[in-house]
Amino acid sequence: MAEHLLEIHGLHVEYVTDEEEIIHAVNGLDLTLDKGQNLGLVGETGAGKTTLALSILHLLPKKVGRITQGQIHLDGVDITNATEEDMRLLRGSTVSMIFQDPMTSLNPVLPVGEQITEVIALHRKDLTKSEVEDRLDDLLKMVGIPPERKHDYPHQFSGGMKQRIVIAIALACEPKLLLADEPTTALDVTIQAQVLELMRELKEQIDTAMVLITHDLGVVAENCDHVAIMYAGEIIEMGTVTDIFEQDRHHPYTVGLFGAIPDMTKEERRLHPIGGLMADPANLPKGCKFAPRCPQCTERCEREPPVIYTRSGHSIRCHLFDERGEPADG
């Protein structure tokens, strides 16, 4: 088997709430990512996308969130039970993360330059002080911020510039894997385009694999080569961008997602949302988790959870594809 950069098998993540309720955020998730690949991770709020990213970094909220089952392999190493010390060496160097809200993800009392050099100094102990400073200037130039502004504080920058700084922090040590958690959701559309363009350029320069978490299918189409659709803590459909955007074999949820995008060429009077609400993660359906909202739901869907059916790399977790697809090893 070829070495994958990131391999996740049967991952289960739970949160325990104050009322002792158990929230099943990620439920038996499998995912592989190769070097340099760009995966778009799509799903509605609460599908477990961010939880997945935080699990990879071991940054789930302490005492509240925990990995109960499954394995995570990063760059050939099993990090499922890695110690905090080991994870610290990986974070920021092998795998780094861009968070959703640039307004709050920078420390307000430290100059931005210091916040970038911090990560370089942590992982590149071989560099001298002046080399670190040079690297800082290069990084700022790379993300389009004048290096002389390195002594300024976060509140002196706009939202788009702050996200550029966050990107500089994430890419400072040229990580092999970048987890971008809705990096443009908090920004307005023109700035979104700039930031995504910048990320694309930089990614190519340093050859990083990326998991791009987003709600926006348009962003996925432009920036990713693979797509995974998440629902209630499971990946329910995964394939290449062509598989998802151009073929007509889809999980009913994916069909619903695409149906919800208004068609600009037709005059539409109403939007077409997917009916019903996201499954309650504290009380998940016994069979297929999408069954209560699925227009094509059968009796079998309510009874037993579907496995993954794969045809030429395009996998779908749905009973509808039982006869037509070949059963995978799930």
Add this chain to the structure above:
Amino acid sequence: MLRFIGKRLLMMVPVILGISFIIFAIMVLTPGNPAQMKLGENATPEAIAQLEEEMGLNDNFFVRYFRYIGNALRGDFGKSYRTDLPVFDELMSRFPNTLTLAFFGIGLAVVIGVPIGILSAVKQYSIIDTVSLGLALIMTSIPAFWLGLMLMLVFSLKLDLLPAVSDGTWKSFILPSITLAIGTMATLIRMTRSTMLEVIREDYIRTARAKGASEKTIIFRHALRNALLPVVTTIGINFGLQLGGAVICESVFSIQGLGTLMITSVRQKDIPMVMASVLFVALTISVVNLLIDILYTYIDPRVKSQYVKTAR
């Protein structure tokens, strides 16, 4: 920044004037005759009337107020009605005691309270956390006079380690400082804990973790400075309070401080003494507040940019 400080210093003038007017009005308009107090209960009405005239008590209220302000501006705060000694000298002989007490009281509270608060937040829900919260609860509940007496009982009478009453040596300040520190310490533990807990949940702390920073770096470099602002405010307020209000502590340990001076002077209708001590405390508190605000700008760059903007 200098303009900001200058502005703040100028703003103190109306504040101090306002306080002086209110205190003067209260002292003059409430019942009680200073001349009567001075001469005692057996004085003849003629003697009292004569003294009233000498002391200028028969003049119009405003005349008296502006005469007082005029003299004060020239550095003459008058003589005490009670002792006939210059008010300012008495004040200056007592102020160092109060300042020392407040300084060590607050210092002790900060040095012990803030680290316990941090530890408590970092180890939330642990035994350390429970114990320190319980400790804080006990400390707020203990009345200062009781604690003072108990400390005296144990360390002075039983163990004979420290003096029970103030004799001006540093040793005699230990027990009063502890007595004074306990309340503030409790407040600081709770305050530091709660702001730290808030800050630890911030996104930028997660960013720091995602960089691979160590727990120590996260707490001291990223979290503490952000949590410090409300803590510094509390320290400032309590410092001000203790300058003027350490009466109980001063009485228990027989310390010649400002608090007891003010209480005695009010009771005796010693208007010059009350005026001078209140104004002096007010001035000190204003200066402390200004220092705290200046300190803010060093802790949080956002505060600084606000000041710089308004100064333009």
